[in-house]
Structures are given as C-alpha cells and as structure tokens.
Amino acid sequence: MNDELLAKTNRMNLLFDFYELLLTEKQRTFLSYYVHDDYSLGEIAENVGISRQAVYEHIKRAESMLQEYEAKLGLLQKFEQRQKLMRELDEVIVSLDDDYQTKVRLLIEQIERID
C-alpha cells in the first residue's frame, strides 16, 4: 500500500482538529502521528510494534470517520463560511462607506444563519 493512498492533506489536518475527540484513542494516536507529526506508515509501525498493514487500516478507518463526521456536522464547512464572511466584514469596515451600516448588518445575518 502507498502512503499517498491516505490523504495527508491540509483538509485532513483541519478535520482532525475539529473531530479528534470523537475518535477512538487508537485512531487519534495513529492519525496524529501520520497527519500532525508527518510520520510514514513504516515509521509508525516500527514505533508501535505492529504491521504496516495494521497501521494503514487504523488510519484509513480514522480518516473515514472524520469524513463521516464532517458530512453530519459540517463544522469545517461552517468554519470556512464564517471566515469568508469575517473577511468581507473587514473589507466593509475599511472602506467606511455611507452604506456601511446596512452592509455590516447583512453580513451579521449571514454569520448567524451558519449555525
């Protein structure tokens, strides 16, 4: 199996931050080694004393759980939407328009609807 078959992406890093407390301790540990500490499957297997295949299975399962939680709760998506709106809010304030009050209010409503 190839390390690249498991997504060691920024997205997986973020999903791990949001949902790690919902994972089992084993899933959390292995995924942390793999995604946060950037160890390879082989290095983890060696450190923990199990087969590379077993490490792969744990991580694959953990990543699958993270995707499932995101599909159900959408925390990352909501976070990104909120961040985008906050950036727009910054822009509005900087320009100091005559219409600034209306625009800021509209943004606030959108932020509230995220939840």
Add this chain to the structure above:
Amino acid sequence: MNDELLAKTNRMNLLFDFYELLLTEKQRTFLSYYVHDDYSLGEIAENVGISRQAVYEHIKRAESMLQEYEAKLGLLQKFEQRQKLMRELDEVIVSLDDDYQTKVRLLIEQIERID
C-alpha cells in the same frame, strides 16, 4: 420512574438540534418524540409497543450521549458565545461612535477565536 428525571429542557432541545445526526436512529426517534413533540414516556411506549422502562432507558442514554458530545465539541457553548458577540456588534454599529472601527475589529477577533 418520573418524567421529570429526564431533562425535557430548552437546553436538551438545542443539544438535540446540534448533535442529533450523531445519535443512533432509535435514540433520535425516541428523543424527538420526547423533546420535540413533547410526548410522555407512557405515550411513546404505547405508540411504539415497548415498555415504559425501555423507552426511559433509550432516552436516558440518548441524553447522556448529547451531554457527552457537548463536552467534547462544545457546539452549543460556541454558538451562544457567537450570538452574544453578534449582539454586542449590533450595539456598536447602532451607536455610530468615533471609535466604532476599533471596537468592531476587536469583536471580530473574538468571534474568530471561538473556533
């Protein structure tokens, strides 16, 4: 057992809204009858054809899961914090202070830190 031993509160309603998709189908169904539709344990037992004790156990377990999710993810708490800050943001905008820009920026930072 007494219906009042299970918290049929507004808080439980909110927790249910946030985490219902993480519950099992049975937990979701029973808790929805009890908290959303306001049925009594007896009425649910009658409708579903199981004992009142069994209904009680399902709901107690479901509520316990909701509390556990909140302890881990804190979605309700974060939501309430966000709402509070949004209200303060409203106040700031309405007053149209000379310092409004600094105040609004400070609030935005606090909102971002919630996640």
